Amino acid sequence: MTQRVGIAPQHEVTKAQHREWAAKLWKRMDRDNSGSLEHHEMMCDEFQSAMRSVISPVTAGQSLGNYGRAELNSSQCLKFCMKMADKNNDGVLDFEEFDRFWRVLRRHRRNPDLVFTMYDLDQGNSLDREELTEIFRYFLGHKPTREELEHEWLKMDVDGKIL
Secondary structure, eight states, X not given: OOOOTXXXXXXXXXXXXXXXXXXXXXXXXXXXXXXXXXXXXXXXXXXXXXXXXXXXXXXXXXXXXXXXXXXXXXXXXXXXXXXHHOTTOSSXXXXXXXXXXXXXXXXXXXOHHHHHHHHOTTOSSSOOHHXXXXXXXXXXXXXXXXXXXXXXXXXXXTTSOOO
């Protein structure tokens, strides 16, 4: 059984397959055919689906019940990604920046800064248990049990200071 390019683990995606995947995604997102993507063009379902297929291939394409885009900070995530991808700081992405961004993301799917940006929903510069629960749902495809959540919570709270 062959997996779709956007879902396959990194070691299974060749450079050519990635480039083809990125070109198809680019074509869907560059709706005005300007040859560049602005922030508002990237705030779309295609971007969200691509993010999920690259950083969480385990859950890509799955319906996660009540999971929805409102449960992650899409706006902050996109700002973070634009900053990461826009190498010449002109406020838009050309195809090479776009392609490079997705290749880097494939190699570093669990970028802690990106994950934090996605799930610091209240932008309080910390994660609470509800936000950690959403990280579980996004990356593992299920809501954690109380025991799983407490175990992960305690691993993060090494000083025992988080309430």
